[in-house]
Amino acid sequence: MQVTMTVNGAEVSHDIEPRVLLVHFIRDVLALTGTHWGCDTSNCGLCVVLLDGEPVKSCTMLAMMADGHAVRTVEGPAQDGTLDPVQQGFMEEHGLQCGFCTPGMLMTSRALLDSNPNPSEQEIREAISGQICRCTGYATIVRSVQWAAAHPAEPDSADSDQPVTDSEVSA
Amino acid sequence: MQIPAPFGYARAENVDQALDLLERHGPESRLIAGGHSLLPMMKLRFARPEWLIDINALDELDFITQADGRLRIGAMTRHATLLRSELVGRLFPIVHDAERVIADPVVRNRGTIGGSLCQADPAEDLSTVCHVLRAEVVIRGSGGERTLPMKDLHRGPYETAVEQDEILTEIRWPIRPRAGSAYEKVERRVGDWAVAAAGAAVWQTDDGTIEDVTIGLTAVGLDSGTATRAEDALRGQLPSEDLFVEAGRLAAEDCNPVSDQRGPVDYKRHLAAELTRRAVRRACELAGAGQEG
Numbered sequence: 001m002q003v004t005m006t007v008n009g010a011e012v013s014h015d016i017e018p019r020v021l022l023v024h025f026i027r028d029v030l031a032l033t034g035t036h037w038g039c040d041t042s043n044c045g046l047c048v049v050l051l052d053g054e055p056v057k058s059c060t061m062l063a064m065m066a067d068g069h070a071v072r073t074v075e076g077p078a079q080d081g082t083l084d085p086v087q088q089g090f091m092e093e094h095g096l097q098c099g100f101c102t103p104g105m106l107m108t109s110r111a112l113l114d115s116n117p118n119p120s121e122q123e124i125r126e127a128i129s130g131q132i133c134r135c136t137g138y139a140t141i142v143r144s145v146q147w148a149a150a151h152p153a154e155p156d157s158a159d160s161d162q163p164v165t166d167s168e169v170s171a
Numbered sequence: 172m173q174i175p176a177p178f179g180y181a182r183a184e185n186v187d188q189a190l191d192l193l194e195r196h197g198p199e200s201r202l203i204a205g206g207h208s209l210l211p212m213m214k215l216r217f218a219r220p221e222w223l224i225d226i227n228a229l230d231e232l233d234f235i236t237q238a239d240g241r242l243r244i245g246a247m248t249r250h251a252t253l254l255r256s257e258l259v260g261r262l263f264p265i266v267h268d269a270e271r272v273i274a275d276p277v278v279r280n281r282g283t284i285g286g287s288l289c290q291a292d293p294a295e296d297l298s299t300v301c302h303v304l305r306a307e308v309v310i311r312g313s314g315g316e317r318t319l320p321m322k323d324l325h326r327g328p329y330e331t332a333v334e335q336d337e338i339l340t341e342i343r344w345p346i347r348p349r350a351g352s353a354y355e356k357v358e359r360r361v362g363d364w365a366v367a368a369a370g371a372a373v374w375q376t377d378d379g380t381i382e383d384v385t386i387g388l389t390a391v392g393l394d395s396g397t398a399t400r401a402e403d404a405l406r407g408q409l410p411s412e413d414l415f416v417e418a419g420r421l422a423a424e425d426c427n428p429v430s431d432q433r434g435p436v437d438y439k440r441h442l443a444a445e446l447t448r449r450a451v452r453r454a455c456e457l458a459g460a461g462q463e464g
Contacts, residue, residue, distance in 0.1 A: 001180060018180035018223070021210075024172075040173045040214065042207055043362075048277055054251075055277045060210050064180050065203075065227055108277065129361050130275025 005066045007032070008076035018064050022056075023047040025063035026073055034074040034103050045131025048104035049073050055108045057130075074103035077110055085148040086110050095144030097135035104131050109145045118149055173214035182225040186338060189226050190313050193336045196222040202338060203227075204247060204286040207278055232285070232340055235259060241307075244342045246285025251276070253284065263344060264457055265303060265352035265370050269296040272354075275362040285339045291325045294364040294390035298325065300354060301342060302387040302396045303370040309341035316340070322396045349375045349382075351457030355446040356389070359433060365390040366433045369422070369446035373405075373454040381405050386418065386451065391443050392427035400425055401447065410455040419448035 004013040007030060014029050023037050026049065035058065038046035042060040049058045050072035077084030086109045089095060096102040105128060112119055112127040119127070124145045125138070133141060179196070183189035193200055200222035203209055212218040226232075232247035235256050242262055244253070253259055254270040273279060273287075273296050287297045288308065298321075301308075306321040310333055324332055333339050356368035368389035376382045384405045386398040401421040408414055428439035 017177065019175045019177055021174065024174075041211055042274075042278055045275075045277060051280075054280045056281055057277055060207050060278075061281070062180070062203075062206070062210070062223075062225075064182075065206065065225060067182070127276055130277040 001064065003063050003067045005063075005068065006070040008072055016063055018062065020063045022049070022058035022061040022063045022066055022071075025066075026058060026071070029063075032073050032075050036100060036103050038100070043132070044101070045104045045108070045128075046101055048107050048131065050076075050107055050111055053111060053114065055111045072107070072110075074106055077106070084110065085151050085153050086113065086145065088151065089144040089146075089148035090141075093143040093147050094140045095137070096141075097133075097137050101131060101133045101135075105133070105141055109148065112145070113149055113152075117152065119145070121146070175210065175213035176216060176219050178213075178220055179222040180225065181222065182228060184228050185231060186229060186311060186340060189224055189229065189338055190311070190336065192222075192224045193338075194313060196224070198335055200224055200335075202289075204283045205249070205281040206286075207274070207282045208286065208290040208292070226338070237262075237346070241343045241345050244284055244344070246288075246339045246341060247283050248285075250274070250279035250282045250284070250287075254279065262346055263300075263304060263352055265300050265354045265372060265454075266297075268354035269300050269356070269368075269370070272296065272356045272358065278362070284342060288324060288342070289331055289333055289339055291327075291329050291331050292364075293328050293392070296354070296356065296365065296368060296389055299368065299370045299387040299389040301344075303352065303372045303385045304344045305385060307343040307345075308339055309343070310337050311340045312337040318343075347374050349377070349458055351375075351454040351459070353450045353453035353457065355450045355453075357442050357446065364433075367391050367428070367439050367442035367446060369443065369450045371447070371450040371454040373410075373451065373458045375455070375458045379409055379459060381408050381410060381455070384451070384454075386422055386447055388422060388426050388443055388447070390428070390433075391439050392429060393422075393425065394427070395425070398422035398425050398447070405451065410452075410459070412452075415448045415452045415455075418451050419444035419446075422447040 026032050026035050036046040038044040040059050042057045047058040048055045124142050181192050201220040203223045232245040234245040236243050260267040301321045308324050352372040354370040357366045370387045372385050374383040384402050386401050401418040423440045423444035426443050428436050430436050
């Protein structure tokens with residue numbers, strides 16, 4: 001069956017079996033392997049992508065169900081080599097260890113900040129409560145999102161300097 | 172890798188088209204809404220429909236409207252939408268109590284109230300909420316529409332009165348004055364199914380007497396829909412701690428939990444008593460605080 005959707009701003013169209021899950025469409029058909037695939041049971045949240053701006057678990061959606069919609073994966077937020085503030089925040093505050101949960105955490109955090117630019121710690125924890133970090137690095141993930149909230153992208157971020165200060169990186 | 176067995180896929184643009192597709196593809200076709208129950212079952216081959224009829228485009232079933240003394244909820248209303256609705260939270264605090272502990276925020280972006288009720292999982296929270304609120308459900312088929320009380324919707328675990336060629340379209344919660352409601356759940360970890368949960372709604376008279384009350388339990392084998400002996404003990408009484416304890420005791424006696432990985436029978440019975448007590452206490456507080464609806 002033909003499925004057509006927008007992925008990171010570009011239209012894609014492929015002939016697939018209806019049983020193909022969105023996570024496998026993204027990884028295997030589009031070769032966008034940044035989205036990770038974990039528990040397969042909608043528990044771990046590794047596979048979170050944004051569907052029309054809202055985080056969803058792509059292991060529990062058929063690719064056909066995204067037909068006509070806009071999907072954003074972890075490959076989306078960085079523009080012309082400039083990291084999104086959320087990605088930069090995960091670097092600054094050591095928000096990733098093994099990196100397995102990171103793509104899902106980044107996308108949920110991006111969606112949170114899009115709707116709530118200054119979330120409280122409790123709101124951040126609630127937003128990522130459907131996602132598991134197997135390194136248990138939640139404290140630094142929360143700090144990473146707080147860093148991103150404090151360093152929003154400039155309106156024309158493509159031309160602006162990266163929102164980075166080396167002095168904030170500890171040894 | 173867990174992949175469902177092959178199936179045919181069709182997308183409905185409206186309710187009539189969904190009914191047509193169900194009729195055309197026959198007894199092995201299933202509706203799919205949020206898919207967070209059906210797709211996991213298909214991956215494990217617990218369900219193996221030959222056709223899926225996708226109803227996610229049915230915007231006509233995504234609504235929350237107040238009319239004729241009732242709050243009408245479209246069956247495709249997502250959990251996240253219910254939780255965001257100030258009106259729902261004000262009229263029926265029990266709904267927000269339950270929604271906050273249904274799965275997690277990401278799952279709640281997809282799951283729907285209609286899907287939850289039609290799955291008829293004995294551990295599902297909104298079914299208890301709908302029993303407690305004395306909901307009516309609206310079911311449409313090619314022959315027209317019918318309305319059922321919530322107590323007639325579920326025929327048993329995973330079995331409902333919605334026939335294969337029908338679709339649940341709407342849930343209605345009656346709005347009554349001097350009402351309070353609450354839901355209390357214990358889960359092993361955030362987002363898990365209930366070990367046990369209790370919901371209660373209370374309607375008081377002007378002097379604070381409990382005029383009417385409903386108590387529902389989740390995941391502990393309460394076959395009657397609500398805990399009628401506990402309700403009878405409360406009706407006509409002024410709220411008191413002794414009364415809440417007695418209601419909890421009766422509700423726990425009347426349920427029939429099974430031992431499983433979520434806990435042994437005596438623990439679940441203990442939870443049924445304690446959570447009933449807490450839910451009734453909080454529902455009475457809210458009713459006394461002048462909650463409308």
